[in-house]
Amino acid sequence: MTADVRSAVTLVVAAFGLSLGLSGCGSDNPPAPPPSPVASSPAAPPAPPVPAPLPPPSALTDVLYRLADPNVPGAEKLVLIEDSGPGDAAALDRFGKALADNGYHPMTFDAADLAWTASGVDVVATVIARTPPGRTGGDFTFPMEFARTPDGGWQLTRDSADTLLEVDAGQSPPR
Numbered sequence: 001m002t003a004d005v006r007s008a009v010t011l012v013v014a015a016f017g018l019s020l021g022l023s024g025c026g027s028d029n030p031p032a033p034p035p036s037p038v039a040s041s042p043a044a045p046p047a048p049p050v051p052a053p054l055p056p057p058s059a060l061t062d063v064l065y066r067l068a069d070p071n072v073p074g075a076e077k078l079v080l081i082e083d084s085g086p087g088d089a090a091a092l093d094r095f096g097k098a099l100a101d102n103g104y105h106p107m108t109f110d111a112a113d114l115a116w117t118a119s120g121v122d123v124v125a126t127v128i129a130r131t132p133p134g135r136t137g138g139d140f141t142f143p144m145e146f147a148r149t150p151d152g153g154w155q156l157t158r159d160s161a162d163t164l165l166e167v168d169a170g171q172s173p174p175r
Contacts, residue, residue, distance in 0.1 A: 112127050144164070
C-alpha cells in the first residue's frame with residue numbers, strides 16, 4: 001500500500017470512528033421541534049378612570065341659598081356664577097329682591113339626581129326642588145348644572161344662571 005492510500009484509509013477510519021464516538025454521546029430522543037410562536041392577546045384597554053366622587057347636595061344648594069339671599073349684594077354673588085361680569089350683579093340684586101318681595105324668602109332648596117355631565121369634567125347636573133316658606137314639597141323642580149371652581153368650590157354654570165335669571169341671549173347683561 002502506498003503512503004497516499006494509507007493516509008486516505010487512516011483518514012476515513014478516523015472520521016468514521018469519530019462519528020461513532022460522537023453519536024454515542026447524543027440522546028436517543030429526536031430533536032425537539034422549534035418553539036411555535038406564542039400568539040399574544042392584544043393588550044386589554046386601560047380601565048376607564050374612576051370618576052371623582054360627586055359633591056354632597058349641600059355644596060350645590062349652598063350656592064343657591066347665597067344667590068337667593070337678598071341681604072348679599074349682587075357684586076358679592078358674582079363668584080357664584082361661571083363667567084360672570086359686572087352686568088350680572090344688577091340682575092342678581094333684582095333676583096334676590098323679587099324673591100323677597102313675592103314671599104319666597106327664605107326658600108328651601110333640595111338637590112337630587114346628581115350626576116357628572118357628558119359635556120366635561122367637573123360639571124354636575126342636578127334637579128333642584130324649590131320650596132317657598134310655609135309649604136312642604138317643592139313647588140317646582142328645575143334642572144341645573146354646577147361647575148367646580150379651581151379652589152374646589154362650586155358655582156352655577158353660565159347657562160343655568162341665564163335660565164334662572166330669565167335672561168335670554170338677546171338681553172344678556174354685559175360681561
